[in-house]
Amino acid sequence: MDTATSFALIAPELLLAVSSLLLVLAAAWGGDKAARPVTILAVSALFGAGLLLWPVLHLGKVGPETWAFGDLLRADAFAGFAKALIYLAAIGCLVVTPSWFDRMKAMKPEYPVLVLLATLGMSLMVSASDLLTLYLGLELNSLAAYVLAAYLRNDSKSAEAGLKYFVLGALASGILLYGMSLLYGFTGTTSFAGIREALSGEMSNGMLFGVIFVLAGLAFKIAAVPFHMWTPDVYEGAPTPVTTFFATAPKVAAVALTARVALDAFGGQVDAWRQVVIFAALASIVVGALGAIGQNNLKRLLAYSSINNVGFILIGLAAASVAGASAMFVYLAIYVAMSLGSFVALMMLHDEDGRALETFDDIAGLSTKRPALAWCLLALMFSLAGIPPLLGFWGKFVVFQAAVEANLVALAAIGIAASVIGAFYYIKFIKVMFFDAASPATVADSTRAHWAVLGITTLIVSPLGYFLTRSFGDLGDKAASALFLLP
Amino acid sequence: MGGFPILSVMLAVPLLAAIACLFLSAPQARMTALVATLVNLALGVVLWANYDIGGAQWQFVERADLFAGFSYALGIDGIALLLIVLSVFLMPICILASWEAIDKRVGEYMAAFLLMETLMIGVFSAQDLFLFYIMFEAGLIPMYLIIGIWGGADRIYASYKFFLYTLLGSVLMLVAMLWMANGAGTTDIPTLMQYDFDPHVQTWLWLAFFASFAVKMPMWPVHTWLPDAHVQAPTAGSVILAGVLLKMGGYGFLRFSLPMFPEASAQFAWLVFWLSMVAVVVTSLIALVQSDMKKLIAYSSVAHMAIVTVGLFAFNVQGIEGAMMVMLGHGLVSGALFLCVGVIYDRLHTREIDRYGGLSINMPRYATFFLLFTMASIGLPGTSNFVGEFLALAGIYQVSTWVTLVCTTGIILGAGYMLYLYWRVAFGVQKNEDAAAMPDLNVREWAMLAPIAAAVLWMGVYPESFLAPMRKDVAALEARIARAMPEGDAKLKDGEPKAAAANAVAPLPHDKGSEGGH
Numbered sequence A: 001m002d003t004a005t006s007f008a009l010i011a012p013e014l015l016l017a018v019s020s021l022l023l024v025l026a027a028a029w030g031g032d033k034a035a036r037p038v039t040i041l042a043v044s045a046l047f048g049a050g051l052l053l054w055p056v057l058h059l060g061k062v063g064p065e066t067w068a069f070g071d072l073l074r075a076d077a078f079a080g081f082a083k084a085l086i087y088l089a090a091i092g093c094l095v096v097t098p099s100w101f102d103r104m105k106a107m108k109p110e111y112p113v114l115v116l117l118a119t120l121g122m123s124l125m126v127s128a129s130d131l132l133t134l135y136l137g138l139e140l141n142s143l144a145a146y147v148l149a150a151y152l153r154n155d156s157k158s159a160e161a162g163l164k165y166f167v168l169g170a171l172a173s174g175i176l177l178y179g180m181s182l183l184y185g186f187t188g189t190t191s192f193a194g195i196r197e198a199l200s201g202e203m204s205n206g207m208l209f210g211v212i213f214v215l216a217g218l219a220f221k222i223a224a225v226p227f228h229m230w231t232p233d234v235y236e237g238a239p240t241p242v243t244t245f246f247a248t249a250p251k252v253a254a255v256a257l258t259a260r261v262a263l264d265a266f267g268g269q270v271d272a273w274r275q276v277v278i279f280a281a282l283a284s285i286v287v288g289a290l291g292a293i294g295q296n297n298l299k300r301l302l303a304y305s306s307i308n309n310v311g312f313i314l315i316g317l318a319a320a321s322v323a324g325a326s327a328m329f330v331y332l333a334i335y336v337a338m339s340l341g342s343f344v345a346l347m348m349l350h351d352e353d354g355r356a357l358e359t360f361d362d363i364a365g366l367s368t369k370r371p372a373l374a375w376c377l378l379a380l381m382f383s384l385a386g387i388p389p390l391l392g393f394w395g396k397f398v399v400f401q402a403a404v405e406a407n408l409v410a411l412a413a414i415g416i417a418a419s420v421i422g423a424f425y426y427i428k429f430i431k432v433m434f435f436d437a438a439s440p441a442t443v444a445d446s447t448r449a450h451w452a453v454l455g456i457t458t459l460i461v462s463p464l465g466y467f468l469t470r471s472f473g474d475l476g477d478k479a480a481s482a483l484f485l486l487p
Numbered sequence B: 001m002g003g004f005p006i007l008s009v010m011l012a013v014p015l016l017a018a019i020a021c022l023f024l025s026a027p028q029a030r031m032t033a034l035v036a037t038l039v040n041l042a043l044g045v046v047l048w049a050n051y052d053i054g055g056a057q058w059q060f061v062e063r064a065d066l067f068a069g070f071s072y073a074l075g076i077d078g079i080a081l082l083l084i085v086l087s088v089f090l091m092p093i094c095i096l097a098s099w100e101a102i103d104k105r106v107g108e109y110m111a112a113f114l115l116m117e118t119l120m121i122g123v124f125s126a127q128d129l130f131l132f133y134i135m136f137e138a139g140l141i142p143m144y145l146i147i148g149i150w151g152g153a154d155r156i157y158a159s160y161k162f163f164l165y166t167l168l169g170s171v172l173m174l175v176a177m178l179w180m181a182n183g184a185g186t187t188d189i190p191t192l193m194q195y196d197f198d199p200h201v202q203t204w205l206w207l208a209f210f211a212s213f214a215v216k217m218p219m220w221p222v223h224t225w226l227p228d229a230h231v232q233a234p235t236a237g238s239v240i241l242a243g244v245l246l247k248m249g250g251y252g253f254l255r256f257s258l259p260m261f262p263e264a265s266a267q268f269a270w271l272v273f274w275l276s277m278v279a280v281v282v283t284s285l286i287a288l289v290q291s292d293m294k295k296l297i298a299y300s301s302v303a304h305m306a307i308v309t310v311g312l313f314a315f316n317v318q319g320i321e322g323a324m325m326v327m328l329g330h331g332l333v334s335g336a337l338f339l340c341v342g343v344i345y346d347r348l349h350t351r352e353i354d355r356y357g358g359l360s361i362n363m364p365r366y367a368t369f370f371l372l373f374t375m376a377s378i379g380l381p382g383t384s385n386f387v388g389e390f391l392a393l394a395g396i397y398q399v400s401t402w403v404t405l406v407c408t409t410g411i412i413l414g415a416g417y418m419l420y421l422y423w424r425v426a427f428g429v430q431k432n433e434d435a436a437a438m439p440d441l442n443v444r445e446w447a448m449l450a451p452i453a454a455a456v457l458w459m460g461v462y463p464e465s466f467l468a469p470m471r472k473d474v475a476a477l478e479a480r481i482a483r484a485m486p487e488g489d490a491k492l493k494d495g496e497p498k499a500a501a502a503n504a505v506a507p508l509p510h511d512k513g514s515e516g517g518h
Helices: A003-009 A009-053 A054-059 A077-102 A110-125 A129-151 A156-188 A192-199 A205-222 A230-237 A241-267 A265-291 A298-319 A322-348 A369-383 A389-406 A411-436 A448-461 A463-481 B006-022 B026-050 B078-097 B108-123 B129-138 B140-150 B155-184 B191-194 B199-216 B225-232 B237-260 B261-266 B271-289 B291-314 B317-348 B364-378 B384-397 B402-427 B443-461 B464-484
Strands: B059-064 B072-078
Touching: A003 A009, A003 B108, A009 A077, A009 A110, A054 A077, A054 A411, A077 A110, A077 A241, A077 A322, A077 A448, A077 A463, A077 B191, A110 A129, A110 A156, A110 A241, A129 A156, A129 A241, A156 A192, A156 A205, A156 A230, A192 A205, A192 A241, A192 A265, A192 B384, A205 A241, A205 A265, A230 A241, A230 A298, A230 B317, A241 A265, A241 A298, A241 A322, A241 B155, A241 B317, A265 A298, A265 A411, A265 B384, A298 A322, A298 A389, A322 A369, A322 A389, A322 A448, A322 A463, A369 A389, A369 A448, A369 B261, A389 A411, A389 A448, A389 A463, A389 B129, A389 B155, A411 B140, A411 B155, A463 B402, B006 B026, B006 B059, B006 B072, B006 B078, B006 B108, B026 B078, B026 B108, B026 B261, B072 B108, B078 B108, B078 B237, B078 B443, B078 B464, B108 B129, B108 B140, B108 B237, B129 B140, B129 B155, B129 B191, B140 B155, B140 B237, B155 B191, B155 B199, B191 B237, B225 B237, B225 B291, B237 B261, B237 B317, B261 B271, B271 B291, B271 B402, B291 B317, B291 B384, B291 B402, B317 B364, B317 B384, B317 B443, B364 B384, B364 B402, B364 B443, B384 B402, B384 B443, B443 B464
Parallel strands: none
Antiparallel strands: B059 B072
């Protein structure tokens, strides 16, 4: 494959790279006044990159024709679907950011540039088919994310979140690198295809350790139990727009990356990692649910909710089938809509002085003060709890269906029973907003950008979203088929 | 009916009205809700009138491939028809019952009720496994809000308990459904009703479904959410809960557990019998000592539902028809009793039995209605519940005389607690001045209670109207489960069948009219 074709395959990444570099310059010369134009340009760049994905998604391309640079990157339907989700999530996050930071006069042009760079890293992550490109993408994303977490540098909580995220993220990277080095040592290659081939047959202890360490490192990135400890602190401390970003786009990227590593590189040795994934899935569901019960801070609560959701996604991975991988994607798409919506709703909750309303006490009786906002949150919370007829149910449905088809009935039964624990705190959210007497806190009006994103996400999770299930299913199946090229 | 999608229209009317109610002022929302439910009632009458008794098993079938994984498939048989008619009949009455009692957030309240109606009709008309599940489960949302926002003092506890109890029950059913869809390769309910699952697997599937329906029904010992929910819910919420939502459990047994898992049903019949026997005796005794009217009626509901479950698992036509009649009759009677409680609650704002007394003196019309429904709840001949309870117990007698014996005590105990309640509320001296000053029924309350009274008498005097639509479906169900039928201890011998139906007019005035043991 010649270089020109390879460059054509990574056109979205090229667009993102070039535009982020140009925007850095614009930010450097333009100063704070340039914040809004730079944000708009960044959104357009993401939008353009998304358009470039169209052929891959539409045709559902898989196989060698999508392998770039000697199979270092794969721009297949799988990567295409993940990137589309990532770009959409990033656009959503950027749209709602300026008005939030404007409240504390902190909107700077660096912010959209950092988001663009992180998105570029995620693009590489989901395309990676070699341990080195994987690491490159992961670190590009992570470094941008560390800075974003500490973006409000005068705010001690934000700085603390950035530091915590950095230390634990670096630890995770170390674990991941150690696993990679073991794999390289025992298989003699860094490419996923090569690893898959070397792993077929009897597995040595060294290989097994390599597999486990790599998965542990990735579990850090997707915030699966037992590597989830950083999540509540970082989500709580980081500025809300950054938390929104963390909960959506990087989650998609890390989950997609994990799926590709597990099903492609380690796809020949499913039995070696399945029990690890099953444990992480169930533990995430239970810890995510139990941990959230005692929380009074809504951001922390949503952090636990994201841990809980990762558990359900991992059930799809444990199925290790086309249906399972497809279910992961459908779940991810719905999850992005749900978390984007709920975090945007949190951003809209602030009083006239700009103080954020972040605890249950603050939002008591919200339905009498801001009925529209409360009803949107109600739909999002029931959706997160997986109650039909909201779309969140569909995500859980396909995941459990895949598990049952893969003969993991016990896993499905335990997982679904544990989801009832999670329902407890989601309905507490609704109880506080609808049943309790109104708190004295006033809720200020919201901007149109916030309403737009909240409205769109609420429409998606509403029963109308079921009309999307066919397209989601088709895209998911196409994407999943890219991971199962070999028997 | 040609191609008119009447079931979809019945789903759409309340749904659209619900959305509209969210944006309307209180008087407009009340009127919208009333009109929408009356339209649906009219459609329900049209549905019944056009239902071809003895025709195809599934009628008014609609099918559309709209979603991945499951299809939008609707259709009803006689059993579903009657339950849909019950739902649309009770809904306008519920709206009337809330006319003055609800004065805050009226639009949202009406929206929740109308959404509830859509979901109830959806449950009874769904022909796709997962469409059924979605409708079944979605009912939690409006009911949670109804109890939580407009309920009594302890509403939050009750709403949580209601939500989590029923959710835990039904999620296991979802896993079983996924397994069935995977194993049988279809999600079509009529097809699955003819599909023979491996008896060993049936055991597990049956248990998973049982977990859901037993909670919904509710059966002892998972009934504890019901008294809490009833007591805290507003009047109309209690009516819909007792009148229709509990019937979803019985409908589930009829539609899923029995025809899909006949062997497992026979295997677990003893479990159902034991739980029902305990329920009849225990909850009746609990009802005797209640001082809260709503709680008393709630416990009586559990006892009545136990008669339904024994009837269903009698594995014969009488038992199943009787169970259906009890469900319909109880839907009307318990709904009416909750309305009766609501009428005096609206005046005095207490449900304590002791705070009333001698109401027949100052509220004679009210006392008359209350008496009728009390008698119907006891199962007096001539009222709806007599027909159902008699049939159900006659059916179970063929299987187990002991179960019949124990369950029949429920009727006696039922007479005990209901007459005791009526005595304390309506008879005796007017010991409380405020209760003695309460005015009698107004026109609105008349309009609520009179139609139910008429229906109760109709069912009691001429039950054939209600038995006819379901006869063929019950016979088909009996034929389906006959192979697994457990042997009874009554060992009845079939006599010569009568030449004419029981309700046929006798040709000769001196005809002996022997019952002809069946």
